[in-house]
Amino acid sequence: MKYHDSETAKEVAGRVESFMDEVVIPREREALETGERITTGEIEDLWEQAKDRDLFAPQVPEEYGGQGLDFSDMLPSFEQVGRSLIGALAIRANAPQEGNMHTLEMVGTEAQKEEYLQPLVQGEISSAFAMTEPKQGGGSDPKMLQSTAVKDGDEWIVNAHKWWTSDGLNADFYLVMARTDLDAHPYEGTSIILVPRDADGVEVVRNIPHLGGHGITEREGGHAEVKFDDVRVPVENTIGEAGQGFQVAQMRLGGGRLTHCMRYSGMAERSLEIAKAYLQEREAFGTTLEEKQALRHRIADAETHLHAARTMVRHAARELDESDARIEVAMSKVFTANVTQETIDLALQCCGGNGIGKDLPIAHFYEAVRAFRIVDGADEVHRRSIARWAFEDVDETEIENTLQFDDDLRIDALEQ
Structure with missing residues (x-):
């Protein structure tokens, strides 16, 4: 099918497709046939090949080492990488890294971008987004968020119990959603706080066994259960404005x-x-x-x-x-x-x-x-x-005009 994608989108997606067909999928097939996991070194080699083809991190601005594509222009490339089990990883466009890069690029401070975004894009460090909690915490209803961060001078004291934290096992830092103003509605009193993995009080409990959890790469990201017990981080680790986490x-x-x-x-x-x-x-x-x-x-x-x-x-x-x-x-x-x-x-x-x-x-x-x-x-x-x-978007007047029944039935219909 032909879509009304821009010329840039089609050209880049075509090159991504070639990279998948010529390099990535053949290596995937070999791994499936032999059962040997694809090593971290091999993934890094794929990154270098993606850079040589100007395909690396298409979603990231050029100043941070990406291709600087507009959102609509990069989407067809994401479809191409989806054709392989390791496609997104091969061009550094895999979740949750892609989303965390986008978050830091959108609202991170210059200091945060220098310390975390630049090395994250290059694959020197890894990250995780910690939002979902075990019951009765935040999940499909995020207003039920139980995690808290209390300000003490120029520090946040973070207490949280998270799970389904994608790539949490390998993360060098976490973007943690926590209530920072318990008197405010969660939509107005929640913040995202960057917590380094090596901060005191961070405990990776386990990688949660789950459907589809056995991949073909040496380093499996998985979805971790993580606890944050009185973890102290600087207030300047807030991502965006305090209270604007949602x-x-x-x-x-x-x-x-x-x-x-x-x-x-x-x-x-x-x-x-x-x-x-x-x-x-x-x-x-x-x-x-x-x-x-x-x-x-x-x-x-x-x-x-x-x-x-x-x-x-x-x-x-x-x-x-x-x-x-x-x-x-x-x-x-x-x-x-x-x-x-x-x-x-x-x-x-x-x-x-x-x-x-x-x-x-x-x-x-x-x-x-x-x-x-x-x-x-x-x-x-x-x-x-x-x-x-x-x-x-329903016009109740229109309902009144189209219901041609007696009064009791009309009332019942409107109530339902």
Whole structure:
């Protein structure tokens, strides 16, 4: 499908696609065949190759070592990296690093950018975003946040218990969301505070075992449980303004949800490519599977839905350049999460025993995609936002004019 991407977006995405096909995917295939993990040194070598091709960190301004692409221009490249299990990592565009880079670049101080952003972009250090808490803490309802940071002179004293902290096991620093004004509403009294890993009181409890947790790289990021016990950090470690944590997080998550959508759509696209190749080669009951009408129709539906998802994401990205695009992003996220899950499930089914085997990447994609309906906002949370927006737009006068029943029925209908 052709989309109305800019010439820059198409040109860069084409070069990313070539890098994936010529270098990254062949190394991924080799790792799947041999079972040998891809080493950290090999990842760093991929970074150097990405730099040589002017593909490294496309989302980061040039002054920090990236390509300086506009958000809409970089999205098609994220779709290309999603086609490989290590694609995003290979060009330093993987979560949560990509989102944390974006956060520091948007609202970090010059000192924070010099000390943390520059080495983070270059892969010299790693980071994690610590927001989600065990029950009854903040999760789908972030207002339930239990973490606190109390000011003591020129320091914050941070107490928090976080989990599902992506790459928390390897992080050199954490961006911790905590209540800094308990008298204010959480939306107005929460801050994001940068906490170094080596600060006294930081304890990485464990990496949480989870679906899709076994990758093909030597250094697995995972999702950690982390405790912060009376951790003292300077007040200047506040990211953005104190009390503005939710606003900063929303800026981070809005774009992050769309980059996730594109990565997962790339994952679904490659799964379909593999499935279609298999259907063309595999024979059963007298013909190739490609000729079975039921499968052809299901593939047609998958291609249609995937095209719709890509179109929605591009529209949301254009709107995000002008506004927060909260509803457009929510619609894109919930729709793409479900479409990519259904598409990868279909691809696995089409490949039968080869689909569930891990010689192909589809089984890995299948395990990974299920989490997408939960991370970055569960389906139900996004649907709640969309429904609230939908009903705010209802004209009650129009309802009155169109209900042609007696008074009791009209009252019942309006109450419902």
